[in-house]
Amino acid sequence: MLNNRIIEPPYLATASGLLNLVKHTRPWNIILVLIGALAAAVAVAWAMGRHTSSASAGSPHPGPDASYDQTLVAKGAWLAAIGNCNTCHTASNGRTFAGGRPLSTPFGTIYATNITPDRETGIGSWSASDFLRAMHQGVDREGRDLYPAFPYDHFTHVANEDVNAIYAFLMTRDPVRAKTPANRILVPRPAISVWKALYFKPGPLAPDAAHDASWNRGRYLVDGLAHCGGCHTPRNALGAEKEREDLAGGTVEGWRAPALNEASPAPSLWTAEQLVVYLRTGFDAAHGTAAGAMAPVAHNLSSVPEAEVSAIAVYIAARMAASAGARATAAGNAPGSQGAAPVERSARGDDARQADVRPAKDGDAIYRTACADCHDGGRRGIALGYSSSMTDTTPANLIRVTLDGIHPREGEKGELMPAFRGALDDTQLASLIAFLRARFSRAPPWQDIGGEVAKAKRERESEDRKSS
Amino acid sequence: MITLNVNGKTHEVDADPATPLLYVLRNDLKLNGAKFGCGLGQCGACTVMVDGEAVYSCLTPILLLQGRSIKTLEGLGTAEQPGPLQQAFIDEQAAQCGYCIPGMIMRAQALLERNPSPSDEQIRAHMNAGLCRCGTHMRILRAVHRASKTMQGAIPGAKRA
Numbered sequence: 319m320l321n322n323r324i325i326e327p328p329y330l331a332t333a334s335g336l337l338n339l340v341k342h343t344r345p346w347n348i349i350l351v352l353i354g355a356l357a358a359a360v361a362v363a364w365a366m367g368r369h370t371s372s373a374s375a376g377s378p379h380p381g382p383d384a385s386y387d388q389t390l391v392a393k394g395a396w397l398a399a400i401g402n403c404n405t406c407h408t409a410s411n412g413r414t415f416a417g418g419r420p421l422s423t424p425f426g427t428i429y430a431t432n433i434t435p436d437r438e439t440g441i442g443s444w445s446a447s448d449f450l451r452a453m454h455q456g457v458d459r460e461g462r463d464l465y466p467a468f469p470y471d472h473f474t475h476v477a478n479e480d481v482n483a484i485y486a487f488l489m490t491r492d493p494v495r496a497k498t499p500a501n502r503i504l505v506p507r508p509a510i511s512v513w514k515a516l517y518f519k520p521g522p523l524a525p526d527a528a529h530d531a532s533w534n535r536g537r538y539l540v541d542g543l544a545h546c547g548g549c550h551t552p553r554n555a556l557g558a559e560k561e562r563e564d565l566a567g568g569t570v571e572g573w574r575a576p577a578l579n580e581a582s583p584a585p586s587l588w589t590a591e592q593l594v595v596y597l598r599t600g601f602d603a604a605h606g607t608a609a610g611a612m613a614p615v616a617h618n619l620s621s622v623p624e625a626e627v628s629a630i631a632v633y634i635a636a637r638m639a640a641s642a643g644a645r646a647t648a649a650g651n652a653p654g655s656q657g658a659a660p661v662e663r664s665a666r667g668d669d670a671r672q673a674d675v676r677p678a679k680d681g682d683a684i685y686r687t688a689c690a691d692c693h694d695g696g697r698r699g700i701a702l703g704y705s706s707s708m709t710d711t712t713p714a715n716l717i718r719v720t721l722d723g724i725h726p727r728e729g730e731k732g733e734l735m736p737a738f739r740g741a742l743d744d745t746q747l748a749s750l751i752a753f754l755r756a757r758f759s760r761a762p763p764w765q766d767i768g769g770e771v772a773k774a775k776r777e778r779e780s781e782d783r784k785s786s
Numbered sequence: 787m788i789t790l791n792v793n794g795k796t797h798e799v800d801a802d803p804a805t806p807l808l809y810v811l812r813n814d815l816k817l818n819g820a821k822f823g824c825g826l827g828q829c830g831a832c833t834v835m836v837d838g839e840a841v842y843s844c845l846t847p848i849l850l851l852q853g854r855s856i857k858t859l860e861g862l863g864t865a866e867q868p869g870p871l872q873q874a875f876i877d878e879q880a881a882q883c884g885y886c887i888p889g890m891i892m893r894a895q896a897l898l899e900r901n902p903s904p905s906d907e908q909i910r911a912h913m914n915a916g917l918c919r920c921g922t923h924m925r926i927l928r929a930v931h932r933a934s935k936t937m938q939g940a941i942p943g944a945k946r947a
Contacts, residue, residue, distance in 0.1 A: 411907060687804040687847035723827075736827025737915070740839025740896075741846040743854065781908075 386486040394487025397480050399618040400626060401473075401543045403488075405611075406430045416440070416494040421467050422571075423557065426503030428467045436493035449485045450478060454520060456510075463510035465503070466518070466557065474520045475542035517558035529636075535626075536633025544630065549575035549611060565637060567711065572777055573610035574714040576706050580640040583709040585759070588638055593631035594624065600732060606705045607724050607733045610715065617727055681753020684746055688738065699735065708758040713751050713767055717774045720747060744771050788848050792817065793861030803849035807841075808832045810848055811858060819859030819888040823917075830916035833889035834858045840896035840915075859888040862895060871895055874933035875926075882920035890916045894930045903934055 398404070407430045409418035417432035417440075435442040441449065441459075448459045456470035457463055464470065473481075523541060525534045540546045549570040551559040560566075567577035576583050586604050588596075596602035600616035608616040619627050692699035702708055707716040721739040726732025742750065748767045755764055764770075790797045792815060799810055811817045811834070820843050823831030827842040834843045835857040863869030868876060871891055881887045890913065897904055897912045904912070909930050918926065 683803070683849060687849045688845070734828065736842055736845055738845075740836050740841040741850060743837065743850075746850055 386490055390483050390486045391490050393480075394483035394485070396622045396626065397484050397543060398487050399621050400539055400630075401484065401545070402615055402618055403433065403484075404618065405614045407433050413494045413496065415488065415491055416496040417498045418496060420499075423467060423503075425505050425557065426501065428465055428501045428503055429499045430467075431498045432494065432496050433488055434491050434494040434496075435489045436495050439495050439497045440493060441488065442493055446482055446485045449488075450481050453481050453484075456514065456518065463507060463514065465501070465505075465507075465510060466513060469545040469548050471518055471559065472542055472545035472548065474518075475523045475538065477522065477538075480543065513556060513558070516556070532629050532632045533636060535629035536631070536636075539626065539630050540633050546578065546634075550578050569714070570611045572714060572774065573612075573718060574710050574712050575611070576710050578634050579637045582638040583706040583711070583761075584638070585704055585706065585709055588635055590628070590631040590635040593635055594627050597627050597631060598622075598624070603700065604704055606700050606707070609719055609724055613727070680746070680749040681751070682757075684742070684750045685753055685757070688741070689750075692735075702754060702758045705758070708754055709761055713755070713764045713770050714774070716751055716754065717747070717767075717770055720750070721774055744768070744775075747771055788852055790848065790851055790856060791854065792856045793858060799848065801848060804847045806844050807834070807846045807848055807851060807856070808843035811843060817858050817860050820892075821885055821888060823885070823889075828917070829886070830889040830893060831886050833892045833916065835892055835896050838896060838899055840893040857892070857895075859891060862891065870937045871898065871929075871933040874929040874936060878925045878929040878932060880922055880925040880929040882918075882922050886916060886918045886920075887926075890918070890926055894926075894933065898930070898934055898937055902938060904930075906931070 404414055406419055406421065407415050407417050409416070409430075412418055413434070415432070415434045417430045419430045421428045421430060432440040434440040437443045444452075444459050451457060452459075452464065452468075453470060453473040453476060455474070456466065456468065523538060526537070529537075547559050547565055547568075549568050550565050552563050552566055552568045554560055565578040566581055567583075568575045582588070584605055588605065592602045592604060596605060596608065597616055597619045599620065600608040600613060607613075619630075689699075689702075691697065693702050705716075707713075707719060719735065720742070721737060723737035724733055724735040726734060738747075748771055751767050751771075752763060755761070787798050787800055788803060790799055790810070792811070797815060799814055801810055801814065808820055808822060811820055812822075820834050821831040822844060823829035825844050827845040830842070832842055832844040833840050835841065836846070836851065837854050859872075863872045871894060875881065875887065875891060880890075893913060893916050894909075897909065901908065906927070909927060913923075913926065913930065916926075
């Protein structure tokens with residue numbers, strides 16, 4: 319009975335659904351409707367007698383729908399948090415899940431859709447099988463291909479029972495009437511089928527018998543619902559994740575999403591325990607703060623049962639530790655035994671890189687006067703030798719954190735660093751970045767720091783233009 | 787000696803390059819508009835403008851400021867002849883105790899100089915970095931909106947004292 323309800327909610331056989339019918343029906347039809355209502359009332363009373371928890375008394379989806387099992391809804395809530403659904407499907411200052419957030423891609427701007435149960439503008443008229451098909455096959459209710467900005471290349475791995483739990487969760491949210499703006503994208507919809515033929519591999523992942531249940535659950539979540547590769551795997555020219563570079567590091571909204579495989583730039587090898595703390599609180603003392611697009615991910619995971627986050631951590635930690643040798647080469651660090659000391663070396667004297675002598679000298683003075691008060695000598699800020707922003711392949715994250723700081727989520731406690739945009743001019747910022755790289759990593763100097771600084775600054779200019 | 791350009795005037799300052807700008811403004815130059823609040827770049831009471839950007843003067847060493855253009859509250863107008871943004875704060879009675887207001891004004895000035903007609907959302911996002919314990923935020927927002935209207939076409943600094 320319960321499963322049937324999830325597949326096809328009984329839209330019409332509900333009391334207020336009938337009331338709506340009455341309102342919009344000619345008088346001579348009302349008598350028929352009343353007979354129907356009586357029959358429905360008997361049916362509902364009978365159902366309540368059998369399944370008190372699944373009694374339905376609401377119109378299709380005008381609000382919390384008691385016809386769904388609450389355990390299923392609760393599970394759907396944490397699975398939706400793992401899936402990070404709210405981050406894309408909520409506009410800035412918009413209602414949760416009501417869509418409208420623009421997603422910039424190299425092919426144009428796509429607006430995330432309304433996934434509240436509103437019948438007109440959301441997914442209120444979607445059945446569970448429509449929803450399952452969208453998650454597994456990447457098509458909408460009418461069967462049209464969806465743009466892969468919706469990560470069905472990952473969601474296709476999610477088990478039916480988990481998809482059904484998410485459906486139950488979404489269908490019990492408040493419906494919000496919010497029409498999604500039209501996409502501004504250069505790729506016509508029919509072209510998606512070509513993309514799918516090339517890159518989309520539907521179906522579940524086979525468990526790997528060589529690993530334990532926790533690792534397998536972790537891989538299931540990471541490759542499936544959590545779609546970590548969406549940001550942490552590099553993409554090809556057609557926007558598909560490069561299969562052979564799974565979790566090798568990518569770019570998202572100007573930020574670098576560091577490699578989560580053996581190429582991880584973390585100066586100190588992550589343990590699964592540290593990852594759990596980081597993923598659930600947004601901070602780990604030996605690695606730093608979840609910033610940029612990772613901040614909402616950590617916030618979502620704070621509401622997820624620890625066992626699920628643990629599984630993710632076990633899998634990711636195993637991927638990072640896969641090859642200590644490769645890791646050392648990539649990060650330019652000493653071979654990463656657990657808890658390896660972070661790099662800190664003097665930029666003055668023999669080991670200063672020649673190309674950087676002048677910037678390093680200026681950068682050193684800037685570091686001592688503007689940064690060291692917090693970041694040196696065991697005071698408030700994280701010791702920078704622990705930060706993968708220093709050791710990663712691009713200075714994107716270091717530049718963005720220096721310009722805009724780190725801020726806790728509105729109204730909550732968290733790590734804080736003030737913004738230094740304005741305090742440093744572009745030349746000073748570039749000198750500081752070059753110095754930090756030389757002092758806190760053994761990796762080669764970054765090329766084109768100036769270009770990255772200019773890119774980061776252009777982002778705010780385009781923000782300014784939005785509604786002025 | 788470090789040379790600082792404050793409100794269009796050049797000053798030779800004999801201070802350690804690590805000295806925060808706020809101390810130099812208040813103690814050496816006797817410009818007391820900017821206030822010491824938290825000293826950690828979290829409250830915004832010390833905010834001034836450097837090259838058009840809002841900056842926490844309590845965190846900014848003067849080492850960084852040689853040859854750059856610093857503007858403080860005193861650079862926007864006087865008690866007798868307030869600038870348009872200051873006038874908007876007066877018109878909206880946006881100050882209660884007033885301690886945060888110099889920083890709020892300088893932060894708003896930086897926004898209006900680069901974006902003369904910001905949306906309410908943009909004003910809120912930009913002003914988020916300033917704290918007011920009296921709770922006059924709604925009046926502050928109204929003052930910024932008002933100034934955005936009165937300053938249209940008259941910025942930057944046409945009415946400078």
